[in-house]
Amino acid sequence: MCQPDGGGLLSTGQDFTSDNASGASPVVIDALARANSRTALAYGDDPYTADLQAKLADLFEHEVTVLPMFTGTAANALSLSCMAPPFGAVFCHAEAHIFTSECGAPEFFTGGAKLIPLEGAEGRIDPHSFERALAELGKGVAHHFQPAGLSLTQATESGTLYELSRITELAGIAHREGLTVHMDGARLANAVAATKVSLAEMTWQSGIDVLSFGLTKNGGICAEAVIFFNQALASEARFRQKRAGQVASKMRFVSAQILALIEDGLWLDLASHANAMARRLTEGLSAEQITLPAQINEVFLKLTRDTADRLRGEGFMFHPWGVEPKHGECIYRFVTSFATEARDVDALIRALERARR
Numbered sequence: 001m002c003q004p005d006g007g008g009l010l011s012t013g014q015d016f017t018s019d020n021a022s023g024a025s026p027v028v029i030d031a032l033a034r035a036n037s038r039t040a041l042a043y044g045d046d047p048y049t050a051d052l053q054a055k056l057a058d059l060f061e062h063e064v065t066v067l068p069m070f071t072g073t074a075a076n077a078l079s080l081s082c083m084a085p086p087f088g089a090v091f092c093h094a095e096a097h098i099f100t101s102e103c104g105a106p107e108f109f110t111g112g113a114k115l116i117p118l119e120g121a122e123g124r125i126d127p128h129s130f131e132r133a134l135a136e137l138g139k140g141v142a143h144h145f146q147p148a149g150l151s152l153t154q155a156t157e158s159g160t161l162y163e164l165s166r167i168t169e170l171a172g173i174a175h176r177e178g179l180t181v182h183m184d185g186a187r188l189a190n191a192v193a194a195t196k197v198s199l200a201e202m203t204w205q206s207g208i209d210v211l212s213f214g215l216t217k218n219g220g221i222c223a224e225a226v227i228f229f230n231q232a233l234a235s236e237a238r239f240r241q242k243r244a245g246q247v248a249s250k251m252r253f254v255s256a257q258i259l260a261l262i263e264d265g266l267w268l269d270l271a272s273h274a275n276a277m278a279r280r281l282t283e284g285l286s287a288e289q290i291t292l293p294a295q296i297n298e299v300f301l302k303l304t305r306d307t308a309d310r311l312r313g314e315g316f317m318f319h320p321w322g323v324e325p326k327h328g329e330c331i332y333r334f335v336t337s338f339a340t341e342a343r344d345v346d347a348l349i350r351a352l353e354r355a356r357r
Contacts (some may be wrong), residue, residue: 088148173208
Protein backbone atom coordinates (compact mmCIF):
# COMPACT_ATOMS: atom_id res chain seq x y z
CA MET A 1 0.00 0.00 0.00
CA CYS A 2 1.27 3.44 -0.89
CA GLN A 3 1.08 5.79 2.07
CA PRO A 4 2.36 9.36 2.34
CA ASP A 5 5.75 9.58 4.03
CA GLY A 6 4.78 12.29 6.48
CA GLY A 7 4.59 15.97 5.82
CA GLY A 8 4.00 15.48 2.11
CA LEU A 9 1.35 17.09 -0.03
CA LEU A 10 -0.92 14.05 0.33
CA SER A 11 -1.33 14.25 4.09
CA THR A 12 -4.77 15.51 5.10
CA GLY A 13 -3.26 17.21 8.15
CA GLN A 14 -6.03 19.09 9.94
CA ASP A 15 -8.62 18.60 7.19
CA PHE A 16 -11.35 16.16 8.26
CA THR A 17 -14.08 17.60 6.02
CA SER A 18 -14.30 14.71 3.56
CA ASP A 19 -12.35 11.94 1.88
CA ASN A 20 -12.98 14.01 -1.27
CA ALA A 21 -10.54 16.57 0.14
CA SER A 22 -7.57 14.20 -0.03
CA GLY A 23 -5.38 13.96 -3.09
CA ALA A 24 -4.90 10.95 -5.34
CA SER A 25 -2.88 7.87 -4.57
CA PRO A 26 0.62 8.06 -6.08
CA VAL A 27 -0.16 4.74 -7.74
CA VAL A 28 -3.02 6.42 -9.61
CA ILE A 29 -0.77 9.30 -10.65
CA ASP A 30 1.79 6.83 -11.99
CA ALA A 31 -0.95 4.97 -13.90
CA LEU A 32 -2.10 8.21 -15.50
CA ALA A 33 1.46 9.00 -16.54
CA ARG A 34 1.75 5.60 -18.20
CA ALA A 35 -1.60 6.07 -19.98
CA ASN A 36 -0.29 9.42 -21.18
CA SER A 37 2.81 7.89 -22.76
CA ARG A 38 1.07 6.62 -25.88
CA THR A 39 -1.96 7.18 -28.06
CA ALA A 40 -5.19 5.21 -27.79
CA LEU A 41 -8.50 5.12 -29.57
CA ALA A 42 -11.08 7.55 -28.22
CA TYR A 43 -14.52 7.24 -26.57
CA GLY A 44 -13.83 4.00 -24.71
CA ASP A 45 -12.45 1.96 -27.60
CA ASP A 46 -9.07 1.83 -25.87
CA PRO A 47 -7.32 -1.19 -24.32
CA TYR A 48 -7.59 0.23 -20.81
CA THR A 49 -11.39 0.32 -20.91
CA ALA A 50 -11.57 -3.13 -22.50
CA ASP A 51 -9.28 -4.48 -19.77
CA LEU A 52 -11.42 -2.79 -17.13
CA GLN A 53 -14.51 -4.75 -18.24
CA ALA A 54 -12.64 -8.03 -17.85
CA LYS A 55 -10.93 -7.12 -14.56
CA LEU A 56 -14.16 -5.97 -12.91
CA ALA A 57 -15.93 -9.14 -14.06
CA ASP A 58 -13.21 -11.10 -12.28
CA LEU A 59 -13.36 -8.88 -9.19
CA PHE A 60 -17.14 -9.17 -8.87
CA GLU A 61 -17.24 -12.81 -10.03
CA HIS A 62 -20.06 -12.06 -12.48
CA GLU A 63 -20.72 -10.99 -16.03
CA VAL A 64 -20.85 -7.19 -15.99
CA THR A 65 -21.36 -4.21 -18.24
CA VAL A 66 -19.16 -1.36 -17.05
CA LEU A 67 -19.53 2.34 -17.83
CA PRO A 68 -16.61 4.49 -16.57
CA MET A 69 -17.95 7.82 -15.33
CA PHE A 70 -16.64 11.18 -14.12
CA THR A 71 -18.80 11.70 -11.02
CA GLY A 72 -20.81 9.78 -8.48
CA THR A 73 -23.86 11.95 -9.09
CA ALA A 74 -23.86 11.06 -12.78
CA ALA A 75 -23.27 7.38 -11.96
CA ASN A 76 -26.24 7.32 -9.60
CA ALA A 77 -28.55 9.27 -11.89
CA LEU A 78 -27.67 7.24 -14.97
CA SER A 79 -28.19 4.00 -13.06
CA LEU A 80 -31.66 5.09 -12.00
CA SER A 81 -32.51 6.24 -15.53
CA CYS A 82 -32.06 2.63 -16.67
CA MET A 83 -34.39 1.42 -13.91
CA ALA A 84 -37.26 3.88 -13.81
CA PRO A 85 -39.54 5.40 -16.45
CA PRO A 86 -40.61 9.07 -16.15
CA PHE A 87 -43.71 7.98 -14.23
CA GLY A 88 -41.73 5.62 -11.98
CA ALA A 89 -40.98 5.86 -8.28
CA VAL A 90 -37.59 5.05 -6.76
CA PHE A 91 -37.50 4.38 -3.03
CA CYS A 92 -34.47 5.47 -0.98
CA HIS A 93 -33.56 6.46 2.55
CA ALA A 94 -34.50 9.99 3.57
CA GLU A 95 -30.79 10.76 4.11
CA ALA A 96 -29.66 9.22 0.81
CA HIS A 97 -27.33 11.34 -1.29
CA ILE A 98 -29.61 10.96 -4.32
CA PHE A 99 -32.44 12.55 -2.31
CA THR A 100 -30.61 15.28 -0.39
CA SER A 101 -27.54 16.29 -2.38
CA GLU A 102 -27.79 15.76 -6.13
CA CYS A 103 -29.78 18.83 -7.19
CA GLY A 104 -32.51 16.84 -8.93
CA ALA A 105 -30.08 14.90 -11.15
CA PRO A 106 -31.96 11.58 -10.70
CA GLU A 107 -35.22 13.25 -11.66
CA PHE A 108 -33.54 14.95 -14.61
CA PHE A 109 -31.82 11.83 -15.95
CA THR A 110 -34.99 9.72 -15.59
CA GLY A 111 -37.16 12.38 -17.23
CA GLY A 112 -39.27 12.91 -14.13
CA ALA A 113 -39.24 9.81 -11.92
CA LYS A 114 -40.07 10.51 -8.28
CA LEU A 115 -37.82 9.72 -5.31
CA ILE A 116 -39.75 8.38 -2.32
CA PRO A 117 -37.85 8.87 0.97
CA LEU A 118 -38.09 6.13 3.60
CA GLU A 119 -37.32 6.12 7.29
CA GLY A 120 -34.89 3.91 9.14
CA ALA A 121 -32.49 4.27 12.05
CA GLU A 122 -28.83 5.15 11.47
CA GLY A 123 -29.23 5.65 7.74
CA ARG A 124 -30.60 2.17 6.98
CA ILE A 125 -34.00 1.64 5.37
CA ASP A 126 -36.44 -0.19 7.60
CA PRO A 127 -38.03 -3.09 5.64
CA HIS A 128 -41.45 -2.43 7.21
CA SER A 129 -41.26 1.22 6.12
CA PHE A 130 -40.49 0.04 2.59
CA GLU A 131 -43.40 -2.41 2.53
CA ARG A 132 -45.82 0.23 3.85
CA ALA A 133 -44.72 2.72 1.21
CA LEU A 134 -45.17 0.13 -1.54
CA ALA A 135 -48.65 -0.68 -0.31
CA GLU A 136 -49.65 3.00 -0.16
CA LEU A 137 -48.31 4.02 -3.57
CA GLY A 138 -51.21 2.71 -5.62
CA LYS A 139 -49.69 0.19 -7.99
CA GLY A 140 -51.60 0.06 -11.27
CA VAL A 141 -53.49 3.29 -10.57
CA ALA A 142 -52.95 5.75 -13.43
CA HIS A 143 -53.10 8.75 -11.09
CA HIS A 144 -50.01 7.65 -9.14
CA PHE A 145 -46.31 7.18 -9.75
CA GLN A 146 -45.57 3.51 -10.27
CA PRO A 147 -43.01 1.60 -8.17
CA ALA A 148 -39.90 1.02 -10.26
CA GLY A 149 -36.77 0.84 -8.14
CA LEU A 150 -35.06 0.77 -4.79
CA SER A 151 -31.74 2.49 -4.05
CA LEU A 152 -29.56 1.45 -1.10
CA THR A 153 -26.45 3.29 0.07
CA GLN A 154 -23.54 1.14 1.29
CA ALA A 155 -21.99 2.47 3.44
CA THR A 156 -24.82 4.77 4.51
CA GLU A 157 -24.73 8.54 4.80
CA SER A 158 -24.56 8.02 8.57
CA GLY A 159 -21.34 6.04 8.27
CA THR A 160 -23.11 2.81 9.15
CA LEU A 161 -23.37 -0.50 7.30
CA TYR A 162 -26.17 -2.64 6.04
CA GLU A 163 -25.74 -6.25 7.09
CA LEU A 164 -26.00 -8.63 4.15
CA SER A 165 -29.23 -10.05 5.57
CA ARG A 166 -30.85 -6.57 5.48
CA ILE A 167 -29.72 -5.98 1.88
CA THR A 168 -31.08 -9.38 0.87
CA GLU A 169 -34.37 -8.75 2.66
CA LEU A 170 -34.91 -5.34 1.07
CA ALA A 171 -33.87 -6.55 -2.38
CA GLY A 172 -36.20 -9.54 -1.98
CA ILE A 173 -39.15 -7.27 -1.24
CA ALA A 174 -38.29 -5.12 -4.26
CA HIS A 175 -37.91 -8.04 -6.65
CA ARG A 176 -41.12 -9.64 -5.41
CA GLU A 177 -42.94 -6.46 -6.42
CA GLY A 178 -41.19 -6.20 -9.78
CA LEU A 179 -38.71 -3.46 -8.82
CA THR A 180 -35.00 -3.44 -9.60
CA VAL A 181 -32.34 -2.53 -7.04
CA HIS A 182 -29.50 0.01 -7.21
CA MET A 183 -26.64 0.41 -4.77
CA ASP A 184 -24.88 3.74 -4.27
CA GLY A 185 -21.37 2.52 -3.50
CA ALA A 186 -19.56 5.82 -3.08
CA ARG A 187 -17.88 4.27 -0.01
CA LEU A 188 -18.39 0.62 -0.90
CA ALA A 189 -14.64 0.03 -0.54
CA ASN A 190 -14.84 1.11 3.10
CA ALA A 191 -17.84 -1.17 3.65
CA VAL A 192 -16.07 -4.19 2.18
CA ALA A 193 -12.90 -3.44 4.15
CA ALA A 194 -14.90 -3.18 7.38
CA THR A 195 -16.93 -6.36 6.92
CA LYS A 196 -14.37 -8.58 5.18
CA VAL A 197 -17.06 -9.91 2.82
CA SER A 198 -16.51 -10.09 -0.93
CA LEU A 199 -17.80 -7.62 -3.46
CA ALA A 200 -19.91 -10.41 -4.93
CA GLU A 201 -21.57 -11.09 -1.59
CA MET A 202 -22.18 -7.40 -0.97
CA THR A 203 -23.77 -6.79 -4.37
CA TRP A 204 -25.30 -9.22 -6.86
CA GLN A 205 -25.39 -12.18 -4.50
CA SER A 206 -27.53 -10.03 -2.17
CA GLY A 207 -29.87 -8.94 -4.98
CA ILE A 208 -28.26 -5.77 -6.37
CA ASP A 209 -29.00 -5.21 -10.08
CA VAL A 210 -26.83 -2.16 -10.75
CA LEU A 211 -24.05 -0.53 -8.75
CA SER A 212 -22.49 2.92 -8.67
CA PHE A 213 -18.93 1.89 -7.79
CA GLY A 214 -17.07 4.86 -6.36
CA LEU A 215 -13.29 5.00 -6.03
CA THR A 216 -12.78 8.77 -6.18
CA LYS A 217 -13.03 9.03 -2.38
CA ASN A 218 -10.56 6.16 -2.14
CA GLY A 219 -7.50 7.43 -3.96
CA GLY A 220 -8.85 8.36 -7.39
CA ILE A 221 -9.31 11.69 -9.15
CA CYS A 222 -12.42 10.91 -11.16
CA ALA A 223 -12.73 7.16 -10.73
CA GLU A 224 -16.38 6.13 -10.87
CA ALA A 225 -18.17 3.36 -12.72
CA VAL A 226 -21.70 2.10 -13.25
CA ILE A 227 -21.67 -1.69 -13.10
CA PHE A 228 -24.65 -3.67 -14.37
CA PHE A 229 -25.16 -7.19 -13.06
CA ASN A 230 -28.65 -7.34 -14.54
CA GLN A 231 -27.85 -7.19 -18.24
CA ALA A 232 -31.45 -6.39 -19.17
CA LEU A 233 -30.98 -2.97 -17.57
CA ALA A 234 -27.86 -2.27 -19.63
CA SER A 235 -29.52 -2.35 -23.06
CA GLU A 236 -29.86 1.45 -23.31
CA ALA A 237 -27.07 2.39 -20.93
CA ARG A 238 -24.41 3.39 -23.45
CA PHE A 239 -26.84 5.65 -25.29
CA ARG A 240 -27.89 7.27 -22.02
CA GLN A 241 -24.24 7.71 -21.05
CA LYS A 242 -23.48 9.54 -24.29
CA ARG A 243 -26.59 11.70 -24.06
CA ALA A 244 -25.59 12.64 -20.51
CA GLY A 245 -22.17 13.86 -21.64
CA GLN A 246 -20.41 11.11 -19.71
CA VAL A 247 -18.55 9.39 -22.56
CA ALA A 248 -15.05 10.81 -22.24
CA SER A 249 -13.13 11.23 -25.47
CA LYS A 250 -10.01 10.18 -23.53
CA MET A 251 -11.78 7.49 -21.54
CA ARG A 252 -8.52 5.65 -20.93
CA PHE A 253 -7.61 8.14 -18.21
CA VAL A 254 -10.72 7.23 -16.20
CA SER A 255 -10.29 3.50 -16.79
CA ALA A 256 -6.57 3.62 -15.96
CA GLN A 257 -7.35 5.06 -12.51
CA ILE A 258 -9.79 2.29 -11.66
CA LEU A 259 -7.44 -0.39 -13.00
CA ALA A 260 -4.63 0.96 -10.82
CA LEU A 261 -6.83 0.94 -7.73
CA ILE A 262 -8.14 -2.60 -8.16
CA GLU A 263 -4.71 -4.00 -9.07
CA ASP A 264 -3.32 -6.15 -6.24
CA GLY A 265 -6.14 -5.08 -3.91
CA LEU A 266 -4.93 -1.49 -3.52
CA TRP A 267 -8.54 -0.22 -3.27
CA LEU A 268 -9.04 -2.45 -0.21
CA ASP A 269 -5.73 -1.47 1.40
CA LEU A 270 -6.50 2.23 1.06
CA ALA A 271 -10.02 1.84 2.45
CA SER A 272 -8.73 -0.29 5.34
CA HIS A 273 -6.29 2.47 6.26
CA ALA A 274 -9.01 5.13 6.18
CA ASN A 275 -11.19 2.96 8.42
CA ALA A 276 -8.30 2.34 10.80
CA MET A 277 -7.71 6.08 11.19
CA ALA A 278 -11.39 6.59 12.09
CA ARG A 279 -11.14 3.74 14.57
CA ARG A 280 -8.04 5.37 16.09
CA LEU A 281 -10.04 8.56 16.53
CA THR A 282 -12.95 6.84 18.29
CA GLU A 283 -10.59 4.91 20.57
CA GLY A 284 -9.12 8.21 21.73
CA LEU A 285 -12.51 9.71 22.65
CA SER A 286 -15.08 9.07 25.33
CA ALA A 287 -18.12 7.05 24.28
CA GLU A 288 -20.57 9.86 25.08
CA GLN A 289 -18.99 12.08 22.43
CA ILE A 290 -19.75 9.61 19.62
CA THR A 291 -23.32 9.79 18.36
CA LEU A 292 -23.38 7.05 15.69
CA PRO A 293 -21.52 3.75 15.32
CA ALA A 294 -18.25 4.53 13.54
CA GLN A 295 -18.23 1.54 11.21
CA ILE A 296 -16.20 3.00 8.35
CA ASN A 297 -14.14 6.19 7.94
CA GLU A 298 -16.72 8.67 9.24
CA VAL A 299 -17.02 9.71 12.87
CA PHE A 300 -19.97 11.75 14.12
CA LEU A 301 -19.38 13.71 17.31
CA LYS A 302 -21.69 15.77 19.49
CA LEU A 303 -19.98 19.06 20.30
CA THR A 304 -21.04 22.46 21.56
CA ARG A 305 -20.70 25.36 19.14
CA ASP A 306 -17.99 26.82 21.40
CA THR A 307 -15.97 23.61 21.24
CA ALA A 308 -16.31 23.49 17.46
CA ASP A 309 -15.19 27.11 17.19
CA ARG A 310 -12.12 26.41 19.33
CA LEU A 311 -11.18 23.50 17.09
CA ARG A 312 -11.54 25.68 14.02
CA GLY A 313 -9.42 28.30 15.73
CA GLU A 314 -6.62 25.74 15.86
CA GLY A 315 -6.99 25.11 12.14
CA PHE A 316 -9.07 21.93 12.11
CA MET A 317 -11.68 21.60 9.38
CA PHE A 318 -14.90 19.53 9.55
CA HIS A 319 -18.59 19.89 8.76
CA PRO A 320 -21.72 20.20 10.91
CA TRP A 321 -24.18 17.40 10.25
CA GLY A 322 -27.29 19.50 9.89
CA VAL A 323 -27.85 23.14 10.75
CA GLU A 324 -25.16 24.47 13.05
CA PRO A 325 -26.74 26.25 16.04
CA LYS A 326 -25.54 29.55 17.42
CA HIS A 327 -25.59 28.01 20.89
CA GLY A 328 -25.94 24.50 22.29
CA GLU A 329 -24.83 21.18 20.84
CA CYS A 330 -24.68 19.95 17.26
CA ILE A 331 -23.47 16.82 15.52
CA TYR A 332 -20.28 17.26 13.51
CA ARG A 333 -18.82 14.87 10.95
CA PHE A 334 -15.11 14.01 10.83
CA VAL A 335 -13.90 11.99 7.84
CA THR A 336 -10.57 10.20 7.49
CA SER A 337 -9.04 9.04 4.21
CA PHE A 338 -6.28 6.90 2.76
CA ALA A 339 -3.98 9.91 3.22
CA THR A 340 -4.81 10.58 6.88
CA GLU A 341 -1.83 9.91 9.11
CA ALA A 342 -1.89 8.64 12.70
CA ARG A 343 -0.28 11.89 13.85
CA ASP A 344 -3.15 13.85 12.24
CA VAL A 345 -5.66 11.88 14.28
CA ASP A 346 -3.65 12.16 17.49
CA ALA A 347 -3.39 15.93 17.03
CA LEU A 348 -7.18 16.13 16.65
CA ILE A 349 -7.73 14.08 19.80
CA ARG A 350 -5.47 16.39 21.81
CA ALA A 351 -7.19 19.45 20.35
CA LEU A 352 -10.61 18.05 21.28
CA GLU A 353 -9.41 17.56 24.85
CA ARG A 354 -8.18 21.15 25.03
CA ALA A 355 -11.32 22.56 23.42
CA ARG A 356 -13.64 20.82 25.88
CA ARG A 357 -11.92 22.17 29.00
